[in-house]
Amino acid sequence: MAIIVHKYGGTSVGTPEKIKNVARRVKQxxxxxxxxxxxxxxxxxxxxxxxxxxxxxxxxxxPREYDMLVSTGEQVSAALxxxxxxxxxxxxxxxxxxxAGVVTEDIYKKARIKHIHLDRVKAEIKQGRAVVIxxxxxxxxxGDIITxxxxxxxxSAVAIAAALQAKVCDIYTDVDGVYTTxxxxxxxxxxxEHISYxxxxxxxxxxxxxxxxxxxxxxxxxxxxxxLRSSTKDIPGTLIMSAKAIAKQGGSKMEKKxxxxxxxxxxxxxxxxxxxxxxxxxxxxxxxxxLASESIxxxxxxxSIHSKGAMADMAFTVDKPDLKKxxxxxxxVAKELKAEGTLxxxxxxxxxxxxxxxxxxxxxxxxxxxxxxxxxINIQMISTSEIKVSCVIKKExxxxxxxxxxxxxxxx
Amino acid sequence: MAIIVHKYGGTSVGTPEKIKNVARRVKQxxxxxxxxxxxxxxxxxxxxxxxxxxxxxxxxxxPREYDMLVSTGEQVSAALxxxxxxxxxxxxxxxxxxxAGVVTEDIYKKARIKHIHLDRVKAEIKQGRAVVIxxxxxxxxxGDIITxxxxxxxxSAVAIAAALQAKVCDIYTDVDGVYTTxxxxxxxxxxxEHISYxxxxxxxxxxxxxxxxxxxxxxxxxxxxxxLRSSTKDIPGTLIMSAKAIAKQGGSKMEKKxxxxxxxxxxxxxxxxxxxxxxxxxxxxxxxxxLASESIxxxxxxxSIHSKGAMADMAFTVDKPDLKKxxxxxxxVAKELKAEGTLxxxxxxxxxxxxxxxxxxxxxxxxxxxxxxxxxINIQMISTSEIKVSCVIKKExxxxxxxxxxxxxxxx
Numbered sequence: 001m002a003i004i005v006h007k008y009g010g011t012s013v014g015t016p017e018k019i020k021n022v023a024r025r026v027k028q029x030x031x032x033x034x035x036x037x038x039x040x041x042x043x044x045x046x047x048x049x050x051x052x053x054x055x056x057x058x059x060x061x062x063p064r065e066y067d068m069l070v071s072t073g074e075q076v077s078a079a080l081x082x083x084x085x086x087x088x089x090x091x092x093x094x095x096x097x098x099x100a101g102v103v104t105e106d107i108y109k110k111a112r113i114k115h116i117h118l119d120r121v122k123a124e125i126k127q128g129r130a131v132v133i134x135x136x137x138x139x140x141x142x143g144d145i146i147t148x149x150x151x152x153x154x155x156s157a158v159a160i161a162a163a164l165q166a167k168v169c170d171i172y173t174d175v176d177g178v179y180t181t182x183x184x185x186x187x188x189x190x191x192x193e194h195i196s197y198x199x200x201x202x203x204x205x206x207x208x209x210x211x212x213x214x215x216x217x218x219x220x221x222x223x224x225x226x227x228l229r230s231s232t233k234d235i236p237g238t239l240i241m242s243a244k245a246i247a248k249q250g251g252s253k254m255e256k257k258x259x260x261x262x263x264x265x266x267x268x269x270x271x272x273x274x275x276x277x278x279x280x281x282x283x284x285x286x287x288x289x290x291l292a293s294e295s296i297x298x299x300x301x302x303x304s305i306h307s308k309g310a311m312a313d314m315a316f317t318v319d320k321p322d323l324k325k326x327x328x329x330x331x332x333v334a335k336e337l338k339a340e341g342t343l344x345x346x347x348x349x350x351x352x353x354x355x356x357x358x359x360x361x362x363x364x365x366x367x368x369x370x371x372x373x374x375x376x377i378n379i380q381m382i383s384t385s386e387i388k389v390s391c392v393i394k395k396e397x398x399x400x401x402x403x404x405x406x407x408x409x410x411x412x
Numbered sequence: 413m414a415i416i417v418h419k420y421g422g423t424s425v426g427t428p429e430k431i432k433n434v435a436r437r438v439k440q441x442x443x444x445x446x447x448x449x450x451x452x453x454x455x456x457x458x459x460x461x462x463x464x465x466x467x468x469x470x471x472x473x474x475p476r477e478y479d480m481l482v483s484t485g486e487q488v489s490a491a492l493x494x495x496x497x498x499x500x501x502x503x504x505x506x507x508x509x510x511x512a513g514v515v516t517e518d519i520y521k522k523a524r525i526k527h528i529h530l531d532r533v534k535a536e537i538k539q540g541r542a543v544v545i546x547x548x549x550x551x552x553x554x555g556d557i558i559t560x561x562x563x564x565x566x567x568s569a570v571a572i573a574a575a576l577q578a579k580v581c582d583i584y585t586d587v588d589g590v591y592t593t594x595x596x597x598x599x600x601x602x603x604x605e606h607i608s609y610x611x612x613x614x615x616x617x618x619x620x621x622x623x624x625x626x627x628x629x630x631x632x633x634x635x636x637x638x639x640l641r642s643s644t645k646d647i648p649g650t651l652i653m654s655a656k657a658i659a660k661q662g663g664s665k666m667e668k669k670x671x672x673x674x675x676x677x678x679x680x681x682x683x684x685x686x687x688x689x690x691x692x693x694x695x696x697x698x699x700x701x702x703l704a705s706e707s708i709x710x711x712x713x714x715x716s717i718h719s720k721g722a723m724a725d726m727a728f729t730v731d732k733p734d735l736k737k738x739x740x741x742x743x744x745v746a747k748e749l750k751a752e753g754t755l756x757x758x759x760x761x762x763x764x765x766x767x768x769x770x771x772x773x774x775x776x777x778x779x780x781x782x783x784x785x786x787x788x789i790n791i792q793m794i795s796t797s798e799i800k801v802s803c804v805i806k807k808e809x810x811x812x813x814x815x816x817x818x819x820x821x822x823x824x
Contacts, residue, residue, distance in 0.1 A: 016465055054492065057428045057435075060499065062494070062495060068491040068494075069492065072487045078480070080469050082480075083470040083474060086472075093477075144511070
């Protein structure tokens with residue numbers, strides 16, 4: 001008798017009928033003799049509807065009240081799922097993040113989970129109940145409701161799976177696995193049987209929006225296998241696990257040993273720059289310190305030295321919704337540092353190649369730049385790591401770039 | 413500098429625009445130098461919408477999950493009101509019942525408030541914030557969310573006012589006060605300037621649905637003056653206070669000294685009966701014990717002895733939604749007690765006269781029965797107390813009965 005953790009996203013619980021479908025699936029697992037803990041997101045567009053209401057009463061929502069507001073979405077779906085299970089004769093109980101013992105940092109909207117006290121969850125399991133927990137939220141030390149960022153239900157699920165020492169966390173969603181790239185962009189994109197945490201992490205944080213990157217990070221930390229699968233079709237999805245475990249299973253033999261395993265497109269970024277700053281120590285610290293204190297996540301950073309004089313340009317990318325705040329912060333710093341100016345551009349996107357094999361196959365980046373230049377796609381920023389190469393290009397050329405690269409690297 | 417407690421019902425916070433209106437009113441009070449604690453209900457029809465969703469997943473909702481589900485409604489309106497206040501430059505914070513320290517009995521859906529730990533509320537007030545608290549809910553000893561019954565936001569408000577030692581609790585609603593009877597039934601019904609707790613209690617529990625009876629009970633216990641008033645028109649409403657305080661203010665002189673102060677119509681009742689039970693001690697205890705254990709509130713009880721033999725009929729009224737459960741319970745008891753049969757009738761209503769003066773003016777009941785019989789209205793059950801007389805009659809005759817009595821007792 002094992003503990004199975006399921007997570008269902010907003011689309012999977014979008015209507016009462018879909019909630020009943022989920023209940024049937026959960027009941028099946030219970031009948032198979034295993035214990036089940038289910039983490040749910042808010043129904044369909046509930047969160048967006050709540051945010052619409054919010055925008056009608058304020059232009060500057062307080063993060064604490066934001067969390068208070070949107071956390072109700074998961075509470076509704078958790079209660080409904082528990083009731084649907086009970087209606088099918090399966091004992092069940094719903095718990096808020098706080099009731100389930102999910103304790104977070106005291107940071108509204110973007111907190112990380114600090115620890116999970118599972119006493120209540122374990123007691124309910126012992127009573128023979130399926131436990132339904134609201135994803136995306138916990139409480140802080142003051143007892144305030146804290147959300148862990150949008151898409152954070154995946155992270156809740158993995159963290160709870162880890163705390164429960166479950167081996168696998170089944171994440172049910174409206175896609176049936178991880179593909180070499182977005183099938184809506186490239187029609188012959190291929191579903192991957194396995195993918196390593198590291199690769200998935202890059203793909204997820206690069207905009208393959210099937211799984212929240214923090215959930216993958218958390219899974220790799222505690223060695224939880226994530227099974228990303230369809231909530232409607234009963235077919236295997238993609239297993240996200242350690243590269244070592246994949247190799248053991250012969251997974252890397254079973255698939256082609258390609259350097260590039262996936263291509264991601266992120267259209268939700270914006271570029272910000274600070275121009276001609278006197279180049280002296282402490283500038284980067286000052287700039288990115290200012291951004292960090294506003295809780296703005298900075299992704300790619302490129303610094304270039306002007307040839308004449310010790311002046312530097314610095315450019316970086318942020319999530320598009322953070323652009324306004326980022327520009328304000330940068331303008332303030334630019335004034336202090338006596339920089340010549342700033343720039344911002346929301347009309348960009350990021351295309352990335354990801355694959356653990358890239359580290360042993362030099363030339364991947366060169367091939368990428370070549371493929372793009374042949375199609376007259378201008379590269380604005382480049383960033384590389386051991387397992388990925390990313391290029392910022394014009395937004396309108398993003399999809400085309402993905403198609404070209406998917407073909408060039410033989411992923412079909 | 414005093415603490416002012418406001419309570420706004422669902423209609424008063426039904427839209428973002430209305431929430432902003434409430435915020436303006438609250439801000440005014442703050443600017444006048446007083447501290448404000450606001451208790452809010454769920455927006456408009458939110459609770460009903462949640463119940464609709466619930467009915468699509470289960471026919472037998474678990475009370476615990478019901479509370480988990482519907483309590484989200486108040487959380488949404490509280491967060492939105494806090495945000496609207498902040499947007500107007502008025503520091504504010506929303507708190508759930510649990511966060512505000514409202515601790516209830518461990519009874520889902522119908523709990524009473526046990527005590528209120530105001531540490532957090534007081535700390536927030538000290539920080540200069542308007543505190544917005546979700547009405548209608550608290551937490552139990554396990555930390556589960558508990559609602560205190562529909563309409564219970566009034567009770568939350570009064571209990572919190574009492575705990576804060578506020579003198580007045582302003583309850584804003586979509587009517588502008590307490591009338592001699594429902595103005596939709598009798599067009600020249602008159603608004604009362606004052607009404608005593610006892611009278612209001614009878615009116616409220618008898619279906620004048622402007623105020624939850626438990627809130628009046630709580631107010632009388634802690635001597636809180638309830639000011640029931642309009643959330644849209646800025647005019648005085650009705651003060652609900654002790655009869656003694658009214659007399660002191662000369663309130664009873666300012667209004668006509670009538671025996672009957674109000675007439676209530678309750679169409680939300682049903683009649684249940686158990687027929688020809690062997691009349692021996694313990695029958696009533698058994699019957700009403702069975703109903704109490706199902707948490708069914710019983711209102712009027714009439715017992716009659718058959719002339720031949722020691723057999724009794726017993727009839728009583730319950731809230732209409734409880735009828736099915738009540739009939740099941742009664743049928744079971746009837747079998748055990750070897751009663752001849754049971755009856756149930758949902759097609760009834762209750763008309764009641766209420767007034768503290770009735771105790772010193774005999775003949776009120778007789779005048780009521782006479783007025784009704786002149787109009788061929790048959791009385792099925794009668795119950796009297798020192799300050800009210802109630803008759804159960806056919807539902808379709810209810811409105812007519814109220815009109816006749818309003819005229820007969822000169823209330824216009």
